[in-house]
Amino acid sequence: MSGVRILLFGAAADRAGTRQTEVALNGGATLAELWPVLVDxxxxxxxxxxxxxxxxxxxxxxxxxxxxxxxxxxxxxxxSGG
Amino acid sequence: MRLFLIVEEPIDVGAIVTGAFRPDCGAVATFIGTTRVDEGAEVEGAIASVEYLEYEAYRPMADRKLEEIGAEIRERWEVGHVSLVHRLGRVDPGEPSVAIVVASPRRGPAFEASRYAIERIKEIVPIWKREVWSDGYVWVGSQVGTRSVE
Structure with a gap:
């Protein structure tokens, strides 16, 4: 499997319009590098x-x-539990 | 009975409290968080109000974070029993959404540890709530939602 499974919660799921997505990665990356791909x-x-x-x-x-x-x-x- | 628990049904507060009673502990402190509805604000001539709260969690991370908080408490205080229970899904006004019960030989640690537990839950456990209003909803803490006035 070459993808990273992304789960989104709460307001982030609303903003993204989905609760789950997948981002293709060739080899490793950092979260900082993953972020712009997700925003695209x-x-x-x-x-x-x-x-x-x-x-x-x-x-x-x-x-x-x-x-x-x-x-x-x-x-x-x-x-925002509790 | 499991001590660190995320449930989708009403919290059985009585069972959680009596489950903490033990002969080597003379103090049982409880904190029950219940859903609060603030006074409605007037929107376009009508009074809007919160109808209920709805909780969601990232599981099983949220379950593990509850257990971690229990371990932190045992490191810091002399306690005989710690139980942390959080509810998910729709919670109507005035109903418990979280229950914390700590038993200790003496009252000081029981009070302190129960306060610590609720503060840590609000800090590190991946649980989110949205207020569902008569005219839309809003995610608490993010101010993202469908209400026109937010």
């Missing part, structure tokens, strides 16, 4: 950039962290 597919996400957190395979990740084909990336708006 779903431009509505662009204004949310500074509010978002990301998880790779179910754990919070930083923009410089690596993403590989087969990984699951979650796009997380500010959490």
């Amino acid at each position: 597919l779903h431009p509505g996400l662009a204004p949310m950039r500074d509010t978002l957190a990301f998880a790779v395979n179910g754990e919070y990740a930083r923009m410089e962290d690596a993403v590989s084909p087969g990984d699951e990336v979650a796009v997380l708006p500010p959490v």
Whole structure:
């Protein structure tokens, strides 16, 4: 599998117009490199950039962290549980 | 009974509280978060109000984060029992959306740890709520939604 599965939640799913998408990756990349590819597919996400957190395979990740084909990336708006 | 739990049905608060009773603990602190509806605002001549809240989660990450908070509490305080339960889906006004129960030998750690738990839930657990109004909805914390006045 050469793609990265992207899950979107809450306001990010609204902005993207989908709750799940896939981004093709040739080899590895960082989250920072993945972001513009995702925004190309779903431009509505662009204004949310500074509010978002990301998880790779179910754990919070930083923009410089690596993403590989087969990984699951979650796009997380500010959490509002409770 | 599982202690860290995400549920889609009403939270059985009574069972969670009595489940914390044990002979080596003389204090059981509980925090129950219930859905609050603020006074409606007038929109185009009509009073709009929140009808209910709707929660969603990124699972199983959210489940694991609840367990992590439980582990953090056990590192910081002397506690005999910690249970954290969060509800998903539609929650009507005045109903519990989150329940925290901490038992400790003495009251100090029980109070402190239960306060810590709710603050951490609001900080690190990937759960989101939207307010569903009579005229649309809005994601709390993102101000993104379908209401014309947001």
